[in-house]
Amino acid sequence: MPKLHSLRLRFMIAILLWTALGITSIWYSSTRLFEMHVERQYHEELDVHIKELDRLTKLKANGQPFLSRPLSDPRFAVPNAGFYWQITRQGYEPIKSASMTKGGIDDSIANSPQVSHGHQVGPTGKAITYGLIRPTADGDSVRFVIATDQRLLDAITNEFEAELKLWLAILALLLLASGGAIILFGLRPLDRLRKASETLRRGEADVIEGNYPSEIAPLVGNLNAYISSNRELIVKARVQAGNLAHALRTPLAVMTDEAERMAEQENGSAAATFLEQCRLMTQQIEYQLARARSVAGKGKAIQASDFSATAMTVISAMERLHPDKSFRLENSLPSSLRLAIDPVDLSEIMGCLLDNAGKWANRCVVCRAEVAEGRAIIEIADDGLGLQEENLETAFEIGxxxxAVKTGSGLGLAIARDIARGVGGEITLIANPSEEGGLIARLYLPAIICLGS
Ligand SMILES: Nc1ncnc2c1ncn2[C@@H]1O[C@H](COP(=O)(O)OP(=O)(O)O)[C@@H](O)[C@H]1O
Ligand SMILES: [Mg+2]
Structure with a gap:
């Protein structure tokens, strides 16, 4: 059996089963009860009629039975109405009710002075028959039989069943509708919780907001406590890493200085190693400081940035930094769209990628942005020499x-990728397939918020 992962589905199935069970048992018990009731009434009536027939029957002087007056129920006078009586005496003319225009009733049911009843085929179909014998003074007997068509009884129960069907259908609909309403109403806090967690995920809120019923409130409280302690921990760790890097910076600068002097004076290989190690340490420290700058002190997990505003600011800075190169922005992101990244982080990434492109471009740099499958793809293409295939991935390593000609730290791409991955994005480098050649840095950023649409 497949697992039911939806609470709504579970409740709906339970309500369906309950309704089906309830309606079926109401149907069964009501029809049974009604049938029993109608049948009992019929039998009582027939019992009365046969006794009345017995009472009203007299014998003429020649022994021929006759009815002193008609039976009280007028239905015995209506032809083929389904109500019949019959009186027989061996050797005499049988007398029958006016309703019996054809056929007759088998009088074998009249077999004792006590009323007995059974079923047989009457003048107009299946019938319930009642019979009784009255002995005469001369040792003979008169037989009384009364029959009522079964169809009359069936018609009453059929009519009842048709009406019951309608009412039970209405009842089932009402039960299902109220069940649906209860599910909808009862599970609303869970929907709110889902929305609140999405808001949290998008960085529009610091905690899960809202009042929740007592069953969910402790869960929300615990989650909020966990989120805030986690956030504090991350911030603290980042600040500590930043502080450590900062503290090491000055002694390292002094050591580098000293190593350079040693290298100049003694011309020894020990000095060169010393210098190289100092350079590696400096790289690591600069990297940690940049990361601390980007993450530390942030209150919210993720913020939203407007791509075009950030891109334009960074590009105008790059135009001053690389005055001999031209920068072009081709933005086809809808204006309602926001990138799920802090604006400072976005400028850090854009700054790194555009600076690289500006440094190595021949003449021009193009920055294109578009949406595909719910995420933004930002491409920064230059017409420079590009990179060897095997270096496209290694370029992201620290340092x-x-x-060797252009200045740099070798940290830019490492930091940019780190930040992008931190918000669920990615950066890749690919060879520019266009005629000018060069490199394309492709930045993916997810969790796009469409405002007001
Ligand atoms: N657009 C580009 N064209 C050619 N080479 C590039 C480009 N971008 C990056 N690179 C290569 O990748 C290396 C690493 O880049 P990066 O991490 O930004 O460090 P930096 O810019 O400080 O050298 C660069 O030194 C360069 O050799
Ligand atoms: Mg760089």
């Missing part, structure tokens, strides 16, 4: 550089 990796493939150009």
């Amino acid at each position: 990796s550089r493939f150009d």
